Amino acid sequence: MRAVVMDRIGKPVVVREVADPVAPAGGVVVRVHATGLCRSDWHAWAGHDDVALPHVPGHELAGVVVEVGAGVERWAVGDRVTVPFVCGCGRCAYCRSGNAQVCPEQEQPGFTHWGSFAELVALHAADTNLVAVPDGVSFTAAASLGCRFATAFRALTGRARLEAGEWLTVVGAGGVGLSAVMIAKALGARVVAVDRHQRALDAALALGADAVLLAETDAGTGADGGTGTGTGTGTGGGAGTGGGAGTDGGAGTGGGAGTDGGTGTDGGTGGGAGTVPVAGAETGTALSAVPGAGAGPAPGAGTGTAPGAGGGPASGPDAGAVPGTAAATAALARPVPSAGIPARVHALTGGGSHVAVDAVGSEQTCADAVLSLRRRGRHVQVGLLPPVGGHPRVPMARVIAWELDLLGSHGMAAADYPAMLALIADGALDPERLVERVVGLEEAAALLPVFDRASPAGMTMIDPLRG
Numbered sequence: 001m002r003a004v005v006m007d008r009i010g011k012p013v014v015v016r017e018v019a020d021p022v023a024p025a026g027g028v029v030v031r032v033h034a035t036g037l038c039r040s041d042w043h044a045w046a047g048h049d050d051v052a053l054p055h056v057p058g059h060e061l062a063g064v065v066v067e068v069g070a071g072v073e074r075w076a077v078g079d080r081v082t083v084p085f086v087c088g089c090g091r092c093a094y095c096r097s098g099n100a101q102v103c104p105e106q107e108q109p110g111f112t113h114w115g116s117f118a119e120l121v122a123l124h125a126a127d128t129n130l131v132a133v134p135d136g137v138s139f140t141a142a143a144s145l146g147c148r149f150a151t152a153f154r155a156l157t158g159r160a161r162l163e164a165g166e167w168l169t170v171v172g173a174g175g176v177g178l179s180a181v182m183i184a185k186a187l188g189a190r191v192v193a194v195d196r197h198q199r200a201l202d203a204a205l206a207l208g209a210d211a212v213l214l215a216e217t218d219a220g221t222g223a224d225g226g227t228g229t230g231t232g233t234g235t236g237g238g239a240g241t242g243g244g245a246g247t248d249g250g251a252g253t254g255g256g257a258g259t260d261g262g263t264g265t266d267g268g269t270g271g272g273a274g275t276v277p278v279a280g281a282e283t284g285t286a287l288s289a290v291p292g293a294g295a296g297p298a299p300g301a302g303t304g305t306a307p308g309a310g311g312g313p314a315s316g317p318d319a320g321a322v323p324g325t326a327a328a329t330a331a332l333a334r335p336v337p338s339a340g341i342p343a344r345v346h347a348l349t350g351g352g353s354h355v356a357v358d359a360v361g362s363e364q365t366c367a368d369a370v371l372s373l374r375r376r377g378r379h380v381q382v383g384l385l386p387p388v389g390g391h392p393r394v395p396m397a398r399v400i401a402w403e404l405d406l407l408g409s410h411g412m413a414a415a416d417y418p419a420m421l422a423l424i425a426d427g428a429l430d431p432e433r434l435v436e437r438v439v440g441l442e443e444a445a446a447l448l449p450v451f452d453r454a455s456p457a458g459m460t461m462i463d464p465l466r467g
């Protein structure tokens with residue numbers, strides 16, 4: 001078969017003929033019809049994972065069973081299938097209870113063994129891991145579920161239990177984040193998307209995000225935080241007509257006077273950084289879908305311990321005056337310093353979102369997500385957080401004081417796929433919209449080494465049959 005082969009870490013990859021795989025006992029061989037190219041594949045190429053060379057990457061796949069190994073009971077040649085990127089052993093208590101996503105003996109195609117950037121791929125423990133792809137779901141759509149979409153689905157449904165009418169903050173509008181936007185809207189929730197790239201936010205809006213916030217890349221100075229009830233001074237808000245006698249923005253016109261610290265009730269000496277531009281304040285066209293959201297004084301002002309704790313909800317400069325509509329495009333005239341994101345989310349959502357997802361995995365994005373929550377909110381950490389001094393840093397003071405739930409999410413077991421596939425088959429979810437381009441194996445080989453610089457929006461799908 002032809003496959004994309006890595007012979008050395010961090011070196012160019014080639015497409016060449018290799019031996020066809022053989023179905024292992026309990027497993028199958030699948031002819032690959034679609035397989036997603038993902039940042040995780042680049043990590044393996046770059047040497048961040050422990051892979052045996054030569055190696056074939058690829059873990060987001062869909063195709064047709066062409067060979068069935070001994071002992072497989074549920075699958076036959078010709079079946080259309082996909083598979084989670086975390087495959088369970090099929091024998092342990094976790095697998096037997098439908099939680100193969102945390103199997104201690106888990107395997108991941110494209111990491112622990114050869115993956116799907118090839119015409120054929122071998123998959124283990126088929127009775128546990130394979131998922132039937134309904135006739136109404138294309139291979140491209142099924143493969144696009146493989147890691148990012150399924151991860152987002154489980155994070156929101158199985159873990160955070162997001163409900164209709166609730167607010168969700170998604171930090172990071174890449175593959176997982178955009179999937180989360182689509183899924184949340186299908187569930188009837190309202191969404192604020194945060195990203196550093198305008199293009200990613202445009203994609204989020206196209207998928208139905210109710211509001212978007214463009215984060216600055218070099219912020220995080222804690223300008224919004226601090227203690228007590230300070231009265232920041234500064235030049236932040238810019239001129240605008242967003243209205244509202246908001247405490248965030250100061251005098252009445254969308255943050256006009258422009259102190260993110262405002263007149264004090266949203267807390268924080270921090271506003272005092274004084275150069276905090278406040279997106280949306282400028283144009284005033286209602287960041288928020290919540291009329292009057294900003295009316296109140298800031299809840300939670302100043303526990304003073306967590307970064308941004310005082311930053312709070314930054315009551316309403318723009319939220320108040322213009323009820324309703326106008327999701328956010330006008331909010332983008334200026335980027336929001338990351339330290340101001342939680343305050344903006346509190347203003348938009350009338351006190352904070354119910355659920356937040358950090359789809360990036362940095363100290364800043366995690367803090368933005370956690371601090372964007374309202375009291376008793378639920379945070380799901382999906383992006384892998386880098387350690388600082390041995391462990392990642394998380395604003396635990398807020399977690400404790402506001403009784404926040406911190407949840408982890410790691411892929412999704414095959415047992416949970418049918419509910420998601422049903423939503424796709426009936427059109428409520430359309431993951432194929434997230435696919436930006438389809439390429440062949442040769443182009444995939446050329447893209448893999450530069451995929452860390454890939455565009456932030458949209459998935460790249462490989463069709464091995466294209467050559």
Ligand SMILES: [Zn+2]
Pocket residue numbers: 088089090091092093094095100103104105106
């Ligand atoms: Zn297991």
Ligand SMILES: [Zn+2]
Pocket residue numbers: 038039040041059060085146147148
């Ligand atoms: Zn992936």
